[in-house]
Amino acid sequence: MLKAALWGGIAGSSVFIGALIGLYFHIKKHIIGMIMAFGTGVLFGAASFELLNEAIKDGNIKITAIGFVFGAFLFTLLDLIIVHKGGHHRKRSSEKSKAPSGLAIFIGTLMDAIPESMIIGISMIGQENVSWLLVVAIFISNLPEGLSSSIGLKKDGYKNNKILSLWLMVSILSLLSSLCGFVFLQNTSSNFIAIIRSFAAGGIVSMVSSTMMPEAYEEGGPIVGLMAALGLLSSLILTHIK
Numbered sequence: 001m002l003k004a005a006l007w008g009g010i011a012g013s014s015v016f017i018g019a020l021i022g023l024y025f026h027i028k029k030h031i032i033g034m035i036m037a038f039g040t041g042v043l044f045g046a047a048s049f050e051l052l053n054e055a056i057k058d059g060n061i062k063i064t065a066i067g068f069v070f071g072a073f074l075f076t077l078l079d080l081i082i083v084h085k086g087g088h089h090r091k092r093s094s095e096k097s098k099a100p101s102g103l104a105i106f107i108g109t110l111m112d113a114i115p116e117s118m119i120i121g122i123s124m125i126g127q128e129n130v131s132w133l134l135v136v137a138i139f140i141s142n143l144p145e146g147l148s149s150s151i152g153l154k155k156d157g158y159k160n161n162k163i164l165s166l167w168l169m170v171s172i173l174s175l176l177s178s179l180c181g182f183v184f185l186q187n188t189s190s191n192f193i194a195i196i197r198s199f200a201a202g203g204i205v206s207m208v209s210s211t212m213m214p215e216a217y218e219e220g221g222p223i224v225g226l227m228a229a230l231g232l233l234s235s236l237i238l239t240h241i242k
Contacts (some may be wrong), residue, residue, distance in 0.1 A: 001182060004121040005129045008067035008178020009171060011138040012117050015109060016167040018146020023160055032144060033220025034227045039140035040212045041231020042238075043204055047240045049203035051119070059194025067195040071202025079210060106153075107168055110173065113142065117174035119200040121181030122193060133238040139233075143213065 021027060025162045052203040116138045146167055154162045185193065216224045 003130065004124050004182035005179040007135050007174050008117040008120045009123075009175030011135045011178075012113055012140045012142065012171045014142040015113065015146040016164065016176075018143040019150050019164060019167040021144075021148030022145075022147040023154075023163065023234075025136055027147070029219040030221065032147065032224065033216045033224055034217070035140070036144050036212050037220055037224035037227035038231040039137070039143070040208050040216060040235075041228035041233070042133075042137040042235045043141050043208050043231075045232045045235020045239075046133050046227075047204045049235060050131055051204070052132050054123075055194040055197035055201070057194075058190040058197065063194050064198040067198030068186045068202040068205075070205075073200035073202075074199075075203040075206040076210070078162020079207070107172075109167075109170055112133075113170050113174050114177045115200055115203060116141075117177040118181035119197065120169040121178035121183075122196055125183055125193070126185055132241050133235050136238060137235065141208075144212070144215075149211055151238070153226055158199035173188045209230040217223075 011033055013168070052064060052068065057066065120130065120134050120138070123134055157168075185196070213228075216228070220227070
C-alpha cells in the first residue's frame with residue numbers, strides 16, 4: 001500500500017519539478033521539444049505494451065476496445081472544455097499563447113495527473129513490483145506540464161510561492177490517487193480492471209496526440225521523430241525490467 005503511494009507521488013512530483021525549472025531556469029525550446037518527443041514515445045509504449053496488453057490479459061479484446069475508445073472519447077470531450085476555458089497550453093512550454101487561464105491550466109493538469117497516478121496503484125494490485133514503464137512515462141510527460149504552468153500562472157498574476165503550492169498540491173493528489181487505485185480496486189473483477197487499464201490507455205493516446213506531439217515538433221523540428229522512436233524503444237526495454 002505504501003509502495004503504491006510512494007510511486008504515485010514520485011511520478012506526480014515531476015509537475016512540481018517542472019514548475020521549479022520553469023520559474024528559475026531558462027531551458028532552450030529545442031531541448032524541451034526533444035524531451036516532449038521522447039516522453040511521447042514512452043507514453044505510447046506505456047499505453048501499448050503495458051496498459052492494453054495487460055487489459056487483454058485481464059479481460060478480452062472486446063472489453064479492451066470499449067474501454068480504450070471510451071477513454072479517448074472522454075478525454076477529448078473534457079479537453080475541449082478545458083481548451084474553451086483557456087487551459088490548452090497546460091502541456092506546452094511556449095510563451096506565445098495569449099492570456100492563458102491559470103485556473104484552467106490547473107484543472108487541466110489535475111485531469112491528466114489523477115487518472116495517470118491511479119493506474120500506477122492499479123498496476124500494483126496482486127504484485128509487489130511497480131511498473132517502471134508507467135512511472136517513467138508519467139514522470140517524463142509531466143515535466144513540460146510543470147514548465148508551462150509557471151508561464152500560464154505567472155501571466156495570471158500568481159506569485160512564485162502560490163504557483164509552487166498549487167503544483168505541490170497536484171503531487172500530493174497524485175500520491176493519494178495511486179493509493180486509492182491500489183486500495184479501493186483490490187477486490188474488483190478482472191474485467192473491470194481491464195476496462196480501467198484500456199480506458200487510461202485511450203486517454204493517454206488522445207492526450208499525447210493533441211497536446212504533446214504538435215508542440216514537440218513545433219519546438220524541436222524533424223529530430224523529434226528520432227527522439228519519439230527512442231522513447232518507444234525505451235518503453236519496450238522497460239517492460240522487460242523485472
